[in-house]
Amino acid sequence: MSSNTDFANITIVLTGASMGVGAATARAFADRGANLVLIARGQEKLDALAEELDIGDRAMTAPLDVTDIDGFDKLLARAAERFGSVDVLVNNAGFHARGAVDWISAEDIGRMVDVNLKAPLMASRLALPYLRQSKRPAVINVASLAGRTPVPGSATYSATKFGLRAFGLALAEELRSAGIKIASVSPGPIDTGFIMDDIDTVTDLTFSQPISTAEQVAEAIVALIDNKTLDLPMPRISGYLTTFSYLFPRIGRALRPMLEKKGRRTKQRLKRERGLQ
Numbered sequence: 001m002s003s004n005t006d007f008a009n010i011t012i013v014l015t016g017a018s019m020g021v022g023a024a025t026a027r028a029f030a031d032r033g034a035n036l037v038l039i040a041r042g043q044e045k046l047d048a049l050a051e052e053l054d055i056g057d058r059a060m061t062a063p064l065d066v067t068d069i070d071g072f073d074k075l076l077a078r079a080a081e082r083f084g085s086v087d088v089l090v091n092n093a094g095f096h097a098r099g100a101v102d103w104i105s106a107e108d109i110g111r112m113v114d115v116n117l118k119a120p121l122m123a124s125r126l127a128l129p130y131l132r133q134s135k136r137p138a139v140i141n142v143a144s145l146a147g148r149t150p151v152p153g154s155a156t157y158s159a160t161k162f163g164l165r166a167f168g169l170a171l172a173e174e175l176r177s178a179g180i181k182i183a184s185v186s187p188g189p190i191d192t193g194f195i196m197d198d199i200d201t202v203t204d205l206t207f208s209q210p211i212s213t214a215e216q217v218a219e220a221i222v223a224l225i226d227n228k229t230l231d232l233p234m235p236r237i238s239g240y241l242t243t244f245s246y247l248f249p250r251i252g253r254a255l256r257p258m259l260e261k262k263g264r265r266t267k268q269r270l271k272r273e274r275g276l277q
């Protein structure tokens with residue numbers, strides 16, 4: 001999937017921008033002429049990305065934790081003042097503490113809820129007054145296949161991504177007459193540090209699905225702004241599988257051992273190829 005649409009004079013607010021899907025998305029929008037508000041917790045990585053993009057005053061970096069809602073509100077005002085508009089919000093920042101619920105801390109459970117669900121919901125609300133004044137308004141949420149079917153070993157993460165998708169679908173209905181596009185992309189495993197740096201704790205079930213690149217997800221995000229899709233699984237075949245297993249949990253449970261076996265093989269192959277064994 002690709003989009004060559006021009007985004008000149010369109011301001012994109014992008015969370016989790018400094019690496020992985022966020023950085024790939026920044027590159028995709030930069031190549032299309034957009035103004036970029038790049039948000040992540042680390043200034044150094046943001047500065048490195050801005051230098052790489054080499055788009056001068058079209059890039060604005062903001063070292064900010066997405067859970068700092070007051071800071072986010074003030075940032076939107078600064079972005080609108082600097083660029084003249086806030087047109088698109090991409091809720092990409094995410095946090096995943098992997099493992100069974102009784103293996104991870106209550107604090108990490110709360111952090112997943114705060115980063116993956118509470119922050120994008122509140123950010124979307126804060127962005128709405130700006131989007132209502134935009135000629136090309138959109139909110140794109142980066143969800144997950146884990147938000148389409150329950151994933152054991154990722155219960156809280158799965159719950160937050162389910163919630164993010166539900167919010168997006170409901171908000172799309174609320175704003176239908178306003179012409180504000182609300183959509184979610186739900187990738188499976190992505191070849192980024194988000195899972196590859198923590199490969200041993202990633203569930204085997206996750207690796208049973210085809211692996212996307214950060215660039216593929218970025219192109220999907222760009223395309224969602226103007227197309228009619230509201231909920232995009234990646235790849236689509238995995239979307240069908242997750243829907244099937246959600247609607248027929250007994251069959252999904254029966255298929256799980258086969259999928260986990262496939263995922264273990266993929267994980268071992270990746271570890272060999274990347275010298276992680």
